[in-house]
Amino acid sequence: MxxxxxxxxxxxxxxxxxxxxxxxxxxxxxxxxxxxxxxxxxxxxxxxxxxxxxxxxxxxxxxxxxxxxxxxxxxxxxxxxxxxxxxxxxxxxxxxxxxxxxxxxxxxxxxxxxxxxxxxxxxxxxxxxxxxxxxxxxxxxxxxxxxxxxxxxxxxxxxxxxxxxxxxxxxxxxxxxxxxxxxxxxxxxxxxxxxxxxxxxxxxxxxxxxxxxxxxxxxxxxxxxxxxxxxxxxxxxxxxxxxxxxxxxxxxxxxxxxxxxxxxxxxxxxxxxxxxxxxxxxxxxxxxxxxxxxxxxxxxxxxxxxxxxxxxxxxxxxxxxxxxxxxxxxxxxxxxxxxxxEPRIPEPWRPLPEVDADVLELAGQWYWGTHVFALRLTSDGGVSMGPLSGGGRRSRFRANGDGTWTGLEGYYAGELLRAVRRPDGSVSHLDLGSFVFTREPYDEGAPVPGGVDPEGWRGIG
CATH class of the missing domain: 3.40.710.10 (DD-peptidase/beta-lactamase superfamily)
Structure with a gap:
């Protein structure tokens, strides 16, 4: 024994x-x-x-x-x-x-x-x-x-x-x-x-x-x-x-x-x-x-x-x-x-038993201005979001059951994360405590506060 x-x-x-x-x-x-x-x-x-x-x-x-x-x-x-x-x-x-x-x-x-x-x-x-x-x-x-x-x-x-x-x-x-x-x-x-x-x-x-x-x-x-x-x-x-x-x-x-x-x-x-x-x-x-x-x-x-x-x-x-x-x-x-x-042995990775297609659609990279963030689905049914590399604001989010999530830690603790959709159902952007996250840096198709310069990205000649 x-x-x-x-x-x-x-x-x-x-x-x-x-x-x-x-x-x-x-x-x-x-x-x-x-x-x-x-x-x-x-x-x-x-x-x-x-x-x-x-x-x-x-x-x-x-x-x-x-x-x-x-x-x-x-x-x-x-x-x-x-x-x-x-x-x-x-x-x-x-x-x-x-x-x-x-x-x-x-x-x-x-x-x-x-x-x-x-x-x-x-x-x-x-x-x-x-x-x-x-x-x-x-x-x-x-x-x-x-x-x-x-x-x-x-x-x-x-x-x-x-x-x-x-x-x-x-x-x-x-x-x-x-x-x-x-x-x-x-x-x-x-x-x-x-x-x-x-x-x-x-x-x-x-x-x-x-x-x-x-x-x-x-x-x-x-x-x-x-x-x-x-x-x-x-x-x-x-x-x-x-x-x-x-x-x-x-x-x-x-x-x-x-x-x-x-x-x-x-x-x-x-x-x-x-x-x-x-x-x-x-x-x-x-x-x-x-x-x-x-x-x-x-x-x-x-x-x-x-x-x-x-x-x-x-x-x-x-x-x-x-x-x-x-x-x-x-x-x-x-x-x-x-x-x-005797370092802790992590639990084995296992795929999720099921996934909501609308949530899976949100996974991947997002931009806060020019900062690159990654949104990931977590095993407990929530999501996490943080910089793709380096330091910065990051948090896990608890699902609220209505298509929104609430931050659990750090700067975003208690803040609401939601996906804003267009009339046709496609995702326009993420709203996190009023901050706009877009699929492309300053996506001109999303309502970025202050607008996006119509001439777009440019060099200096």
Whole structure:
């Protein structure tokens, strides 16, 4: 019988083990556990040193800190998909009286609401949540540091507001809604708001001596939606697969793609390798690879979830120290090792089972002025359009069922593509958000805005 460990080549498995061994040794952390996901399932698990005297496996819980925010974002997007709210709604519409109601739900998800990074009062990560039972204890008298919508400024209180929004709309606690609507459908039985045995203890490692100090484990109370959760590499591997392909019991593939789409730039001082933020997900370019996911930290714990959608590879790394190895770098390296050593084998090409002759007629080259574009039919029934060579605007388009298509990405996201036909049914041109694409450069038979010089193309004598 083939085990998950045998789904990778021996050389790849050794390289993965070497990477986490270096991270644990050089990062001086009591234990480190990792998993790699490919094709929607865990294909490797590794750990270094021990928890309670034995090596941690994929079922040992660690605190995951701000990866909790991605779970909270899933709950909010689920409300949107059920048409219970709109991302453009101001918070006040659904959760009145917070003092931060002018911020939109989308701004809160993308950390562009202008709210403070932390809650007022004592250091909230190390203070019992019972001391801040109200939203006013989390926001303070002046919750805004910046104008809403003007800049990316990471905000833990912002996700506290989103957790309260979920509670208001659903009429249940954030923890209960999360369990019922995400954890149970996805089979994440080892993810919880409070630790369940077996779990790691959190430690601080002295910076100048090889000694440790146990860290307190506080219930975050009102701040729970920003960082409360405990989980395992086994559960987070399943969650990573969901964030790639979706699950209609929770969110569609289109909605999780929306979560992975940049919604805000990173703060200028924090930009590393082009980092941005989506809707509850961190996004960065590293070593030529687009990576999405989230990191997390709380006293005694560090966590990271890294996904390369293009490679269909994800990595989960968890450790129980306050400061130690840079887990975002470790996660990126685990993804790179697998993607480079065992590159994804593409699905075999197969012809379409059927094709609409009117759509097939549109395939081929088109001109936007003198720029050459190619329109291709895609296997999902849509079309794609982009420059025939080199860079430039390109997008996939979803068929609307009425002879038009809607752009899914880039400059043309949300824009309408349609074929304009003459009275005899022949195609005159393509209209893409008012831009005219013709079969010939500045086709004189098409209605090019501004007209085409009647003398046509010429040289200079």
């Amino acid at each position: 083939t085990t998950s460990q045998e789904l990778l080549l021996p050389g790849t498995r050794r390289a993965l083990l070497h990477r986490i061994a270096v991270a644990q040794a050089e990062g001086r952390t009591p234990s480190l556990v990792a998993a790699v996901v490919r094709d929607g399932r865990a294909v490797w698990h590794g750990s270094r040193t021990s928890v309670d005297g034995h090596g941690p496996d994929e079922n040992v819980q660690y605190r995951i800190g701000s990866i909790t925010k991605t779970f909270t974002a899933v709950l909010v997007l689920k409300l949107r998909d059920e048409e219970l709210l709109d991302l453009g709604d101001p918070l006040e519409k659904h959760l009145p009286g917070t003092g931060a109601g002018e911020a939109t739900i989308a701004e809160l998800l993308a950390h562009t609401a202008g709210l403070a990074a932390e809650a007022p009062g004592p250091w909230w990560e190390r203070t019992a949540g019972a001391l801040r039972p109200e939203l006013s204890d989390v926001l303070g008298e002046q919750p805004f540091l910046h104008p809403a919508g003007r800049r990316h400024h990471y905000s833990n209180p912002g996700y506290t507001l989103l957790g309260a929004l979920v509670e208001k709309v659903r009429g249940s606690s954030w923890e209960e809604v999360l369990r019922r609507e995400v954890l149970e459908p996805l089979g994440l039985g080892r993810t919880s708001a409070h630790p369940l045995a077996p779990h790691a203890g959190g430690w601080a490692v002295h910076p100048w001596a090889d000694v440790m100090l146990p860290e307190p484990t506080e219930d975050l109370g009102r701040m729970a939606a920003a960082g409360q959760l405990w989980s395992t590499t086994g559960d987070l591997a399943k969650f990573a697969a969901f964030l790639v392909k979706g699950d209609d019991r929770v969110l569609s593939a289109e909605t999780v793609r929306e979560m992975r789409t940049p919604a805000a730039p990173a703060e200028a001082a924090d930009v590393v390798d082009g980092a941005t933020y989506g809707l509850g997900m961190q996004i960065q370019h590293r070593d030529g690879r687009l990576l999405v996911g989230h990191s997390g930290s709380l006293p005694g714990f560090l966590a990271n979830l890294t996904i390369s959608v293009a490679d269909d590879v994800a990595a989960v790394v968890l450790t129980n120290c306050t400061s130690g190895p840079t887990l975002s770098a470790v996660g990126a390296d685990l993804v790179r090792i697998v993607a480079e050593a």
